[in-house]
Amino acid sequence: MGRAFRIYLAGESVLVCRQCGNHLAVSEGVMSKQFTGQHGRALLVQQVVNTYTGEAEDREMRTGRHTVRDVYCRVCHTTLGWKYDFAFEHDQKYKEGKFILEREMITEKPESKRDHGRPRIEELPVREVLARV
């Protein structure tokens, strides 16, 4: 069984996977809340952690053509949103390398006292992580 590294974030509040509570991003990293995902409202986020991405593919979106990859929760494998690899339109270039998190798939929680301080990395066997879900 492999090992999964999970990063615990410290920020004003933390965006977590609604399904399993996995830390995904800090609220300070949210660039825009005006985005629309497949399930309604979505956030544009600078960086996410504890996730993995699928194959790159071109999609026609309201704002033009983009090369994107679906983003999955590293722990429970829920599809959380997508990553922009490439924007074909010049005025959409700012999205490249950024992430969309669907509101429907995440929840925002204030940072707990216990997590205060610098971000830390914890190593857990995958089986143990799954057992906690």
Ligand SMILES: [Zn+2]
């Ligand atoms: Zn999850």
